[in-house]
Amino acid sequence: NAGVTQTPKFRVLKTGQSMTLLCAQDMNHEYMYWYRQDPGMGLRLIHYSVGEGTTAKGEVPDGYNVSRLKKQNFLLGLESAAPSQTSVYFCASCGGSSYEQYFGPGTRLTVT
C-alpha cells in the first residue's frame, strides 16, 4: 500500500516551459487536492476534485490546470511556467467519513 505518490520529486523549469505533475493514490479515495506551500503562507489550495471526471478551482488556480480522468490519478499542469510558481507542491487525498487527508511527499519546483 503506497498511499499517495507524486512524480517528479524535483524539477527546474525555465520561464515559459510547461510540465505536468502526477499524483496517484491507491486508497480508493474520492477527494483529491493540489496545494502549494510557500514560506510563511501555509498550504494554499490550487484545484481539487470530488470524484473521477470532476475538478474545481481552489484558492489560487490561475496558471494551473488539472485533470482527473481516473479515480486514482490527479494531474496538475503548468502550461507556461512563471517564477511566481516556484514552490513546493503537495497532493493529498481523502475519502470515507473522516475527512482525514493523506499527503504525497511533495514536488519541489523551481522556475528560473
Next chain:
Amino acid sequence: RKEVEQDPGPFNVPEGATVAFNCTYSNSASQSFFWYRQDCRKEPKLLMSVYSSGNEDGRFTAQLNRASQYISLLIRDSKLSDSATYLCVVNPDSWGKFQFGAGTQVVVTP
C-alpha cells in the same frame, strides 16, 4: 484577516516541559478541525482530529472552543522528537475543502 491564523513561533521548549498554542478560525460554521505535524522538507501528516469538545492522544491534547473560535494543542512531557511545525487545519464545509494555518514551529531543546 486570514481565515485560519496561528502564532508562527518558534516555541522553544525544554525537554520534559509542557507547551500549548492556539489556532483561530474565522468561519463560525466550520465543522471539522485537525492538527497536522510537518517535519522540515516533509509532507504534513495527521496528528489529531478534533471533532467535538476535544481529543486526547497520549501526550497530546486538542481542545475546541466554538464560542471563541479557536482550537488548541497541548503537548505534555515534550520529547526532542516533537520538534516540528504544527499545522492547524479547518474544514469549513461538507465538500471536503480545507483551510490551513501557516503553522506553529516548536523546538524542543535538551
